[in-house]
Amino acid sequence: MTEILYIMAISALVLSQIKSRERTRMALIKAWKSFENIMPQFLAILVLIGIMLAILTPEQISRMFGQDSGVLGLFFAAMIGSVTLIPGFVAFPLAAALLENGAGYMQIAAFISTLMMVGIVTMPLEITFFGKKATLIRNSAAFVFSLLVAVVMGVLL
Numbered sequence: 001m002t003e004i005l006y007i008m009a010i011s012a013l014v015l016s017q018i019k020s021r022e023r024t025r026m027a028l029i030k031a032w033k034s035f036e037n038i039m040p041q042f043l044a045i046l047v048l049i050g051i052m053l054a055i056l057t058p059e060q061i062s063r064m065f066g067q068d069s070g071v072l073g074l075f076f077a078a079m080i081g082s083v084t085l086i087p088g089f090v091a092f093p094l095a096a097a098l099l100e101n102g103a104g105y106m107q108i109a110a111f112i113s114t115l116m117m118v119g120i121v122t123m124p125l126e127i128t129f130f131g132k133k134a135t136l137i138r139n140s141a142a143f144v145f146s147l148l149v150a151v152v153m154g155v156l157l
Contacts, residue, residue: 038087045090049097062102067154069107074150077107081114082143085121106154113146 016024056064065073086094095108118139119126126135 038089041087042090045086045094049094053097053101056101058102061098065098065103065107065111067104067106069104073104073107074110074147077103077111078114078143078146078150081111081146082118082139083120084115085119086115088116091115104154105157106150109153110146110150113149114143117142117146 013024016027063069065077069076091112095103095112098111099105099108120139123135123139126138130138
């Protein structure tokens with residue numbers, strides 16, 4: 001499957017190059033600048049994941065976030081997701097690594113869902129634009145919805 005995606009990307013790049021050399025060059029420069037902006041964050045998260053997986057054994061991860069961690073593990077994962085500010089393209093590989101090392105689906109669903117929808121770190125900025133009441137309602141509703149999503153995922157998987 002990966003090879004097919006590479007072939008499609010290279011083919012699209014060649015077609016773009018044939019159609020407009022200048023626009024393709026501008027697009028590649030823009031893509032490279034985006035890559036340069038994302039890479040420091042991505043590397044920092046990879047280092048953090050590596051350190052975390054080196055320090056924590058699969059048994060410890062399972063105890064904190066595993067299927068048997070129950071409601072406490074669910075809330076712990078949801079709270080960490082709520083206060084963490086990392087992009088989705090980093091969160092999903094992190095979730096996969098945690099799953100491989102013993103985390104439960106319900107706990108990881110809570111972590112990812114709150115990570116994407118609840119913004120404790122960004123609340124001051126959000127309050128500035130939307131007001132305190134709207135921000136608190138949105139974040140509270142997102143937190144509750146994240147827990148519901150996690151429970152549904154736990155039941156389905």
